[in-house]
Amino acid sequence: MTQYNILLAGVGGQGLMLLSQVMGDACTRSSIKVVVGAQHGLAQRSGSISAHVRIGDAYSPLIAYGTADLIIAMDATEALRYVEYLKQGGTVVMNSRMMHPPLETAPIVKNRQEKLTYVTLEQVKEQLGKVAGRVIDIDAEKVAAEAGNPRTENVVLLGAASALSGFPIQSEPLKESVRRVVPERAVDANLKAFILGQQMV
Amino acid sequence: MSYQDLTDPKPKKAFMLCNEAVARAVLESDAKVTAFYPGSPTSEILDTLYLLSADYPDLKMEISSNEKVALETVAGASMAGVRSFTSMKSVGLNVASDTFYTLGYTGVNGGCVLLVADDPHAHSSQSEQDGRFFAPTGHVPMLEPSTPQEAYEMARYAFDLSERHKILTVIRTTTRVNHQYAPVEVGEVKRTPFQKRNWRDVKRPYFTLSETARRLKGEALEKLMKIEAEFDSSPFNKIVNGEGRIGVITSGVSYLHTMDAADALSVKPHILKLGTTHPLPKKLIVDFITKLDTVLIVEELLPYLEQSIKAIAKDADCGLKILGKESGHLGYVGEYNVAVVSKALSSVYGVNSPIDYEAVLAKAVELKSVIPKRLPVFCAGCPHRGTLWALQQAIKGTDYVLNNDIGCYSMLQLEPYNLTDMMICMGAGQGISSGMQHVVNDRVIALIGDSTLFHAGLPALVNAVHNGHNYTLFILDNSVTAMTGQQPNPGSDFGPNKVTEIDIEAVVKGIGVKNVTKIDAFDPKPNVETMKKAISQEGVNVVISVGPCALWNDRKKRAAKITIIPNKVGKETCKSIYACVRDFYCPAIQLDMETRQTAIQTDICNGCMVCAKLCPVSAISSTGGA
Numbered sequence: 001m002t003q004y005n006i007l008l009a010g011v012g013g014q015g016l017m018l019l020s021q022v023m024g025d026a027c028t029r030s031s032i033k034v035v036v037g038a039q040h041g042l043a044q045r046s047g048s049i050s051a052h053v054r055i056g057d058a059y060s061p062l063i064a065y066g067t068a069d070l071i072i073a074m075d076a077t078e079a080l081r082y083v084e085y086l087k088q089g090g091t092v093v094m095n096s097r098m099m100h101p102p103l104e105t106a107p108i109v110k111n112r113q114e115k116l117t118y119v120t121l122e123q124v125k126e127q128l129g130k131v132a133g134r135v136i137d138i139d140a141e142k143v144a145a146e147a148g149n150p151r152t153e154n155v156v157l158l159g160a161a162s163a164l165s166g167f168p169i170q171s172e173p174l175k176e177s178v179r180r181v182v183p184e185r186a187v188d189a190n191l192k193a194f195i196l197g198q199q200m201v
Numbered sequence: 202m203s204y205q206d207l208t209d210p211k212p213k214k215a216f217m218l219c220n221e222a223v224a225r226a227v228l229e230s231d232a233k234v235t236a237f238y239p240g241s242p243t244s245e246i247l248d249t250l251y252l253l254s255a256d257y258p259d260l261k262m263e264i265s266s267n268e269k270v271a272l273e274t275v276a277g278a279s280m281a282g283v284r285s286f287t288s289m290k291s292v293g294l295n296v297a298s299d300t301f302y303t304l305g306y307t308g309v310n311g312g313c314v315l316l317v318a319d320d321p322h323a324h325s326s327q328s329e330q331d332g333r334f335f336a337p338t339g340h341v342p343m344l345e346p347s348t349p350q351e352a353y354e355m356a357r358y359a360f361d362l363s364e365r366h367k368i369l370t371v372i373r374t375t376t377r378v379n380h381q382y383a384p385v386e387v388g389e390v391k392r393t394p395f396q397k398r399n400w401r402d403v404k405r406p407y408f409t410l411s412e413t414a415r416r417l418k419g420e421a422l423e424k425l426m427k428i429e430a431e432f433d434s435s436p437f438n439k440i441v442n443g444e445g446r447i448g449v450i451t452s453g454v455s456y457l458h459t460m461d462a463a464d465a466l467s468v469k470p471h472i473l474k475l476g477t478t479h480p481l482p483k484k485l486i487v488d489f490i491t492k493l494d495t496v497l498i499v500e501e502l503l504p505y506l507e508q509s510i511k512a513i514a515k516d517a518d519c520g521l522k523i524l525g526k527e528s529g530h531l532g533y534v535g536e537y538n539v540a541v542v543s544k545a546l547s548s549v550y551g552v553n554s555p556i557d558y559e560a561v562l563a564k565a566v567e568l569k570s571v572i573p574k575r576l577p578v579f580c581a582g583c584p585h586r587g588t589l590w591a592l593q594q595a596i597k598g599t600d601y602v603l604n605n606d607i608g609c610y611s612m613l614q615l616e617p618y619n620l621t622d623m624m625i626c627m628g629a630g631q632g633i634s635s636g637m638q639h640v641v642n643d644r645v646i647a648l649i650g651d652s653t654l655f656h657a658g659l660p661a662l663v664n665a666v667h668n669g670h671n672y673t674l675f676i677l678d679n680s681v682t683a684m685t686g687q688q689p690n691p692g693s694d695f696g697p698n699k700v701t702e703i704d705i706e707a708v709v710k711g712i713g714v715k716n717v718t719k720i721d722a723f724d725p726k727p728n729v730e731t732m733k734k735a736i737s738q739e740g741v742n743v744v745i746s747v748g749p750c751a752l753w754n755d756r757k758k759r760a761a762k763i764t765i766i767p768n769k770v771g772k773e774t775c776k777s778i779y780a781c782v783r784d785f786y787c788p789a790i791q792l793d794m795e796t797r798q799t800a801i802q803t804d805i806c807n808g809c810m811v812c813a814k815l816c817p818v819s820a821i822s823s824t825g826g827a
Contacts, residue, residue, distance in 0.1 A: 047576070
């Protein structure tokens with residue numbers, strides 16, 4: 001079967017579900033088969049969330065372990081959290097931003113004499129490199145600000161992913177779906193974010 | 202899908218969430234009355250119909266106080282002759298089950314459809330309850346979709362089936378079906394005007410007792426026999442022809458995992474995918490299994506299909522080897538995926554999987570040992586954070602038992618609190634407290650949210666006051682049903698229709714609670730003494746902690762163009778005491794690793810000021826919007 005599997009990962013509140021909407025809408029309008037399994041979870045923000053985007057001849061809404069062609073992560077730690085889905089030699093496109101959860105901060109302040117530190121981007125990249133063929137980290141917060149709207153970090157990463165060779169959806173239908181899915185007042189900034197993201201790869 | 206696509210009456214193909222496809226089917230089926238209590242993974246069905254009801258005024262949509270009331274509302278509308286619909290999560294049907302079982306006897310009139318969603322893996326539920334058993338014990342038919350397209354088609358068919366046989370019809374889903382998106386082809390929306398009718402024109406008896414109950418039960422079983430014959434040739438039961446004499450019988454999302462697993466293993470079993478799972482299409486099943494030597498039953502949770510098929514095979518006397526849970530090929534716990542089904546299939550065929558899924562998982566566990574867990578926490582600006590901080594202080598030095606309930610505040614069982622002794626189901630905290638206060642020497646504390654109080658908490662409070670019990674009840678009133686997506690509840694001042702806001706304080710006082718105190722959730726320090734006093738008093742004491750859900754309130758502010766102003770930490774004043782981190786766990790607060798001072802992520806903070814009020818050196822203040 002020909003398929004392209006994308007695992008989306010992030011922290012609740014970062015607009016991850018919008019990306020699966022944009023990709024699914026673009027596939028549907030381009031007559032490409034697609035199924036998305038979303039982990040909606042509960043409404044609370046700041047938890048770990050994911051969505052499985054399966055393009056081509058796929059049935060299950062969940063990617064099998066070791067078969068994702070690509071991970072797109074809104075937070076570097078979240079890319080590593082779902083590494084079991086990535087295939088050997090697969091690609092990771094991730095935000096270099098790391099939101100440190102309270103469970104990471106608490107032990108640092110409770111054992112202050114031990115001078116513990118947060119996990120670093122370098123550590124995450126090193127671990128991902130043991131499976132991934134290519135890890136692309138982007139300061140999406142900065143690029144989104146350049147695009148004129150700090151809430152476009154998600155679309156920056158989508159733009160970057162769309163520039164990868166083998167990415168199964170064309171840019172034009174993706175941009176058209178961005179127009180259809182994001183609120184009208186945010187369309188221009190999102191399209192700019194998409195193009196700036198493309199230029200990062 | 203875009204809301205434009207959803208509300209546009211024209212037929213189309215669009216990318217949709219399964220729950221949206223179901224809502225569209227309800228709209229196209231001309232259902233007139235719908236009622237719901239929200240619950241994951243079904244909440245988006247009611248969220249979508251809430252939006253659609255604004256565009257289609259002939260569609261009545263209500264958010265009910267609980268699932269039982271919702272089912273009764275749609276059953277009443279059906280008895281009066283219109284089509285009606287409700288959906289609920291697995292455990293919601295427990296609440297509605299008293300009504301459900303008798304409706305199985307009385308039948309309905311207008312097409313009446315109930316969607317119930319199980320949650321294998323207990324992603325967002327207190328149990329992995331298997332709701333399929335409701336259908337056979339309730340004497341009603343059940344359909345099980347695998348995909349959004351099928352959910353849409355089954356919902357359309359369910360109204361027709363229900364109306365023709367005058368029988369309540371159940372659509373059973375699981376989380377991975379409800380939360381699946383795919384392109385869906387939908388039809389045209391053709392609504393008829395809402396017309397009131399006279400009871401005398403549609404009237405027939407809907408009551409049961411002794412002789413009537415026995416007669417109606419017999420009639421329901423006869424209807425099911427007719428439906429079984431219809432199901433034997435239903436297009437919802439599909440055979441995928443394979444090779445050899447090995448087969449698979451499956452349904453729901455397990456069918457999708459099976460298709461991928463068979464492909465990955467390069468094996469070709471004959472697959473019977475069942476879409477009508479009560480009554481089972483026995484003739485079809487017998488035809489399928491008599492061509493096989495071995496069949497693997499792939500289904501999550503309990504061996505519902507497996508045991509039924511064993512019985513059918515015994516009657517057919519076909520010498521079939523039936524594998525599944527009882528043979529140890531598949532498990533009873535958690536949800537399935539391609540790896541799980543692949544393992545069972547590879548064992549049946551004696552072939553190896555090209556991917557060693559267990560090795561992939563083991564390597565991943567090792568690789569991610571460097572990252573912290575990201576468990577759910579209260580949102581930045583959540584009113585519960587301040588309330589629970591005060592409660593933590595108030596119970597210090599007291600022997601207590603804390604009985605919690607279902608809502609965002611269920612997270613009290615997690616870090617940093619670890620405070621929950623009991624949490625069973627909606628509204629159970631008070632009833633359990635009533636029992637405990639008879640027996641324990643400790644102070645008994647119960648906790649409940651506004652929506653859960655209206656849902657199942659009030660009968661227990663009436664009981665406690667009437668019987669003179671001793672416990673303290675904390676009502677966490679955040680104005681909405683927050684955890685499921687901030688839907689309105691009876692205490693809210695908004696809803697899909699014109700609503701009357703129910704005043705919790707007046708209700709509690711009306712029941713006869715003498716000691717009632719209302720506190721501001723965002724002012725935690727003075728609340729400690731108030732809570733201590735309430736906990737130490739005899740009788741039923743109620744503390745109502747008021748503060749709006751942050752997600753809901755922030756959205757409201759943005760809509761009204763009110764700027765949300767975050768806080769900042771003063772570099773000069775912060776002494777790294779970490780009061781804002783310890784026992785507080787706000788996701789907006791992290792450390793600046795260079796100075797080891799705390800730093801606030803301004804795109805997450807909503808300026809609730811609780812951390813500022815608790816900082817002993819007043820290092821946190823508003824950015825003032827700069």
